[in-house]
Amino acid sequence: MIDADDLPANIRGAPSAEIRLPLGIRLDDAEKEIIRRTLETSPTIKDAAAVLGIGLRTLHTKIRTYRLR
Numbered sequence: 001m002i003d004a005d006d007l008p009a010n011i012r013g014a015p016s017a018e019i020r021l022p023l024g025i026r027l028d029d030a031e032k033e034i035i036r037r038t039l040e041t042s043p044t045i046k047d048a049a050a051v052l053g054i055g056l057r058t059l060h061t062k063i064r065t066y067r068l069r
Contacts (some may be wrong), residue, residue: 002067035059039068
């Protein structure tokens with residue numbers, strides 16, 4: 001029997017609990033990576049904005065700025 005825990009995280013919808021970034025990474029590069037990973041694991045952009053604690057309009061602006069979509 002296959003359980004949800006046997007499936008990869010991106011299929012079962014469970015985001016990874018942590019994002020590892022190297023020391024000394026530039027702040028804008030860290031923000032870009034955090035947003036990219038959150039978008040990958042969130043079912044919608046609205047959900048990603050909620051997880052990040054920012055407004056939907058702000059997230060759309062950052063997506064355009066970082067050319068994430």
